[in-house]
Amino acid sequence: MEKNISFKLKVWRQKSPKAQGQFVTYDVNDIPTDTSFLEMLDIVNEQLIEKGEEPIVFDHDCREGICGMCSLYVNGHPHGPATGATTCQLYMRRFNDGDTITVEPWRSAAFPVIKDLMVNRNAFDQIQQAGGYVSFNTGGAQDANAIPISKVAADEAMDSASCIGCGACVAACKNGSAMLFVSAKVSQFALLPQGRAEAKKRVKAMLSKMDELGFGNCTNTGACAAECPKNIKLSNISRLNREFLGAKCSD
Amino acid sequence: MWLTNSSIGRKVVMSVTGLFLILFLTFHALMNAVSLISFDAYEAVCEFLGANWYALVGTAVLAAGFVIHIIYAFWLTLQNRKARGTDRYEVSARPKTVEWASQNMLVLGIIVLCFLLLHLFHFWAKMQLPEIMGEAPLRGKEALELAFSQVWVLPVYLIGFVAIWFHITHGFWSAFQSLGAANEKWIERFKCIGWWWATCVMALFAIEACYFTWFFAF
C-alpha cells in the first residue's frame, strides 16, 4: 500500500564544469511511495527554490524511459536499484523510511559534468556520426518488402536497436568502456541486409572513434549489460568483436 | 598496428595469450600427474623438457606469452583508470550477474605473478636454468623434495591455485567473448566449460601439491 517515507538525500552539487563539486545532504520528508524518483527531486527542488536556493540540476525529458536523457547514479547503480528501468521509471516504493540515498552523476572521463548531476554525452553522438548509419539518400529506397528478412534476425536487430543512448553502460563499467553502446548499433546493422554493404567500414570507423574519445577497454565484466535499462545483451559485444576481427582480417 | 592501437585488438592479444597460458597450465598439470604414478616416469618428462632446443623454444614462447599478457594487463588497467575519470563513485554496488573475479583480474593476476616467481625459483631456477648455464641441474624428484619438504610451501601454493582458479573462471569465457566466438547461448556454455576446466586443472594441481607435501614433508 502507498505510504509516506522520509530519508536523507546525499546529492553531488557542482556549479560548473570546472568548479570543484561536493556532496550536499538534504533531509527529505513525507514523500509518498507512489512518487517517481524524479518527481521526488522535483519536490526537493521546489523546496530549495522556496528557500531561495538553486535547484538540483539533472537531465530528464520524456519521463517514460525512452528518450535516454535521464541519468543519475543512485545508491551505486546507474538508474538506481531497479533492473530494466531508467531513473524516471524508478518509484520511491523501492526505498525505505530512514534510508540515505546517494545520487551521483555518471563518472567517466568521456562524460564531463556540466552542472550538478548533468553530464555531457556528446561523445555518443560523435561515435554515431562516425558510422552509425546506412549510406543512401532519401528517395532512393526500393519497396520495403523487396528483401525478406527473417523474423529472428529482425527481432534480434530490434533488441539491439532498443538502446536509448543514456550512457548507463559507461557509467556502470569500471573501465569506462562504451562497448555495449557501440556494439548495439553495430549489431543492429550487422544483422540486417541493409547494413551489410558497409558493415566493415562501419565497425572500424565507430570503434576507432570510440577509442579516440577516451573510453576504456572492455574486460567483459558484464556490468554494462547487467545495469542496462533496456536489457541490451552482452552477446552484442561479442558480435562487435567478431565484426571487427573479420573486418581487420580482410584488410 | 591494430593489435596495439585498437581496444579490440588489445583484447585479442589478452585473450590469445590467456588461452595459450590456460593450455600450458593444462599440460603442466598433466605432466605433474605422471609423478603421482611413478617418479621414474616423471624424471623422463623432466629430461625431455631440459635444455633441449625444442624445450628452450617452448620456454621462450611461453615466457613471451606471460610477459605480453602481463604487460598488456598493466597497460590496459592504466588506460581504463584514465577513462574512468578523476572522480570516483562514493557508493558503488556490484550487480548480481557480475562475477567478483571479473572486476579483480589485475589483483588476482598480481597474486598469480608472485606465486609464479616463487614457483620459478623453486623449480626452473634449479632445473632448466643451471642446465642452460652449463651447470648440473637438480633432478625432478630432488627439486620437488627441496620445495615441498617445507610445510609452508603447501598453503602458499594453494593460495596461488585459488587465485589462478578465479582468474581462469573469468578469463576462459572472456577470451572467447573477446575473440567474437560467443553469442547469447555460448556465453553461458563457455562460462560452464571454463568453470569445469579451471576446477579440474586446479584440483589436479592441488592434489599433486598435497601429495608431494605428504610424501616429502612427513
Next chain:
Amino acid sequence: MEETINKTAQPVIDSKIPEGPIAEKWTNYKAHQKLVNPANKRRLDIIVVGTGLAGASAAATLGEMGFNVLNFCIQDSPRRAHSIAAQGGINAAKNYQNDGDSIYRLFYDTVKGGDYRAREANVYRLAEVSNNIIDQCVAQGVPCAREYGGLLANRSFGGAQVSRTFYAKGQTGQQLLLGAYSSLNRQIQAGKVKSYNRYEMHDVVIVDGRARGIIAKNLVTGKLERFAAHAMVIATGGYGNTYFLSTNAMGCNCSAAMACYRKGAMFANPAYVQIHPTCIPVHGDKQSKLTLMSESLRNDGRIWVPKDIEDAKRLQAGEIKGSDIPEDKRDYYLERRYPAFGNLVPRDVASRAAKERCDKGYGVNNTGLAVFLDFSEAINRLGIDVIRQRYGNLFDMYEEITDVNPGELANEIDGEKYYNPMMIFPAIHYTMGGIWVDYELQTSVKGLFAIGECNFSDHGANRLGASALMQGLADGYFVLPYTIQNYLSDQITVPHFSTDLPEFEEAEKRVQANLDNLMSIGGKRSVDSIHKELGHIMWEYVGMGRTKEGLQTALTKLKELRHEFETNLFIPGTQEGMNVELDKAFRLRDFITMGELIAHDALNRNESCGGHFREEYQTEEGEAKRDDENYFYVACWKYNGDDETAPTLIKEPLHYEAIKVQTRNYKN
C-alpha cells in the same frame, strides 16, 4: 516590432493548393515547381529548429541535397526529441495485408478521423507519400516487425478498418527517429549539417519581410548567439504542455512557435487538442507528467466501467477491486455505443466516452477519474503467453508505476477467470493545431516553414493513431525538401547573411531584455507552481468538455495568472551558465499566451468537432455536433502586437472536392 508585423502578414489567405484532381495535385506541383541546381544549393543556408521526426528528417534530407543546414535542439542530443516516445506505429497505404487498403482509403480515413476539418489536398499528399516513408525507413535499417516469412507485419489501430500500421515492437517512434537521426549523423559527418545541441531558439529575425535567422540561447553557457540563413524551418512540436500534465516530455514547449507567431506567422486551430484515452490516471498533485499506455492495447483490451453505480462507489471507496465484478455487471460502453468499431473508435470519441461515464459517477478509482482496460477475455482466449508477448513490456511498465500487474490472475467467479484490469484515463497528448502553413508548408512569414506537429496542416480536428509519425516524416523527407526549393530558387543570388545586421542586433537586445526582466521580477513563486496553476485552469475550463462560460472564465483567470507571473515569479541563480529555472520561465510565459490562444479559438468555434468539444453543441446521445455551415474553415489567429491584446481571427475556408462531408459515424 509592430511595423515588421504589419509589413509581413497580410490578412489574405492563399493556401497555394495546386490545380487539378486531388490525386494529381502533388504530381503536378512537383512537375512545375522551381528547383535549385546542385551548385547553387551549396550557397544556401537553412536553419532547422528541432530534431524530432520532422526536424531530423528534413535536416538530413536537405543536407543530402547539398544545402548547408544548421540544426538546433534543446536536448543534449538530436536523438532525444519527443518523437522517440511514440509507441504504436506508423500508417502507410501499402495494402500488404490485402485487406482493401489504398491511398484513397488512408486519405479518407484521415479526413474522416479529423472530423472533416483538415485541408483535403494536404491529406491526400500525406497518404500518397506514406508508402515512400516505409521504404525509406526499411532501407535505413529500421528493424520493423516482420512475419515468419520475412515480410513486414502490420497491426490495426483506432479509426481504421484495415491493418495498415507498421511497427517496431512498442517503440516505433524510437526506431523511426533513430533512423532519421542516423541519416542526420551521416550529414553531420559529411559536414553538410551543423548540429547545435542544448540550444534554445528565442526569436526569429526578420530582414526585409523574410525570416533570415534566429537568436538562440546556449543553455550551457547561458549566452545568446545569432545564426543567419536564407530560409528557416521550425519543427518544434506541439503545445500540449500548456496543460502542465500531459504525455509530452518535460522539455516540450511552444516557445519557438510563439516566437514565429509574434513575428507574424498565423496560428491555426489552436483549440484542436488531442486527448489520448489510454493514459495512467493522475495519482497526486506532485505528479509531473502523465504516462501513455500504447493505443495498441485497445486491440485486445476491453474498456469498461461497472453497470451499477453501487459497484462504482465501492470501487471508489477501495472496498472491492475490478476483478471482483463479474462479466454481467460490467458495462463495455464503447462496444455498446459503437458496435462497428468497438474499442477501436478514434481517440477523441474514446476519451469523451470515458469522461461521460466518469461524469456520471462510474469512475473506478479513488478520484473517480478512471476506467478499466481489461485483458481477461483476451487472456482466456489466447493464453497469457501470447498476451505477454504482445504487451509484456507495457504490462511491466504499468506495474512499475502502479504496483499492479495486469497479467496476474486475480479472481475466479463461476469458473470464469478474471485478471487485474489496468486503470486508464484520458490525458493531453497531441495538438492538431499549430502554425498555419500553405500547401508548401510555408507560414505566413516568407521564408519561414513549419513542419510536423508544429504546423496545423494534416489532422484536422483530431488525429488518428499512427498518423503523427507519418506526417512528421512525410513533411521532413518528402514534402519540405521539394517545396522549400520553390522558395529558394530566387534566393540563389543572395549572399550569406551577416549576423551583424541591425535586425539581429535589435532582436538580440529584445531577447536579452526579456531575460533580464524575468530575472528581475524577484517575487515568491516558482515557475512550476505557476505552470501547475495554468494546467489546472486549462484542464478545468479548456479541456475535454468546454462551455462558453467556462472559456470566458478561463480567459479572465489566465489574465490574472499572467499578472501573477509578471509580478510574483522567482528565479534563483544568475544568467551566467546554466539556469534551468530561467529556461522554464521563458517557456512558461509562452505557455500562458498559448493558453489564451486556445481559449480564444475554442470560444470562437461554436460547434463540437474532433478534439474540440463544446458541451452546448452535442447530439442527444452526447456525440459531437458539427456546424459545417458556419465553421467549415481553418481559424487562423494573427498576433496583435502584444500578448495582452486579443488576436485577430482570419478564416481560411475549406473546399472539399473528393470527399463528401458528413457526420462521423463509428456505430455501424
